[in-house]
Amino acid sequence: MLRLLSTLVLLAGLALGVGLWVGAGRAEGPTVEIHQPTRFIGQIGQFEASVDTGNGELLALTAHLTQGELSIPLFSLATPEQATVNQESESRFRVTRALTREDYLELSQGPATVVVEATRAVLFGLRQATSTAQHDIVARFEPPxxxxxxxxxxxxxxxxxxxxxxxxxxxxxxxxxxxxxxxxxxxxxxxxxxxxxxxxxxxxxxxxxxxxxxxxxxxxxxxxxxxxxxxxxxxxxxxxRFRRSRIPLSDRFLSQVVPEIVERSEELRRVAMPPDAGLLEQYLAINGGLRQLNRDRLLGLAAETAETKLWSEPFRQLGNSQVESGFADYRTYVYDGRDVDQQVHLGFDLAATANVPIASANAGRVIFADYFGIYGNCVIVDHGLGLQSLYAHLSSLDVQVGDAVTAETVLGRSGTTGLAGGDHLHFAMLLHGRPVTPMEWWDPNWIEDRINRKLRAVN
Ligand SMILES: [Zn+2]
Structure with a gap:
């Protein structure tokens, strides 16, 4: 009786052992994801894959690039120094390796496959489980x-x-x-x-x-x-040749423009300025640091340009306006007989009386209509394909972001907001967020010669 019982226990134990062994054999290998290359490999490439073992030690990891019978090693855990291996969590690893044509000289143009194989330990290291991931790509070596x-x-x-x-x-x-x-x-x-x-x-x-x-x-x-x-x-x-000019700064001017800009420009906090800064120091922070922040923002807004040309007629200059200051005018600012600052003026100042309606220079879409640092109340119209126009120092805004405009649409009224001594329109043309002279865009001959002629010639 006792003997029978012990035999049964032994058999049960054996069955359990066999069960565990077989179960472990059916255990899944690590989870493998191939991130790069995504679609192509060229003169340069990048291999990136991540492996999650769940539990159990990562025993082996290899990556190959295959094409027919050809198999080119990209990575092996045995020689990890060719790549960067980052442990992202207890069980997750990411392997990254920059590749050049040298690494796969035998590869021909055409379809190829990235193959990653990973093995982890199961059942306290007594057995192993392997998994394989594959990703089809195309090798393309000819330059465009x-x-x-x-x-x-x-x-x-x-x-x-x-x-x-x-x-x-x-x-x-x-x-x-x-x-x-x-x-x-x-x-x-x-x-x-x-x-x-x-x-x-x-x-x-x-x-x-x-x-x-x-x-x-x-x-x-x-x-x-x-x-x-x-x-x-x-x-x-x-x-x-760009003009050079000297701009005298009076206390009256400073007290007229500085407090408004300081109050309305949150981003001025990112510009270094002593806490007890006087009017002149605040002005210099606005004219330098804030001007730069505003320019950086223009580069960001450039990315919102439409993927089609939205205009066809030449750009219009503000009706009968007198040009007060030209493009890329190098300005030296003088306070109390001292040169205190230098900046380049990257637009045109067009004389206007107070509250004149300011129309868009051409057809487009409004991408900005708000207070904007040195520009005060400002509208930016996108004309597509990276071209935008900017209208500054307005007293009021009549459009909203998203509005479609024509060359007749009134954007707002002229004013003195921002860095403006008197009523005028500061007008700028921007190409991918960088100022270019508006003179060309106002000139029908230039538009015909530089743009329309070339576009017609290809037909
Ligand atoms: Zn200006």
Missing amino acids: RLSVVSSLHYVNLGGAEVIVYRVTPPDAESGVRVADLRFPGYPASAAGVEGADESLRVSTFALLHDQELNSPMRLYARDEAGNEAEIDFDHRVFPR
């Missing part, structure tokens, strides 16, 4: 191709210019690079060229007032696989 379509590219310092070109594959990101600034290109169909094929692109670019005259200007393209190309295009650059 660029060719110039338009001719006669003339660029004035502080001014803009348009180029028409082709890029393949058409999904490559492309445009004009001027020194370190990039001006993206858009499909020619978005610029109003009817029947244009996908590869035809238009970029409006600029040589900013403070860039070198001999700044390199080239067409660039970069495809999704990270392959890059750049080509030269014929262009001529013309210098421009």
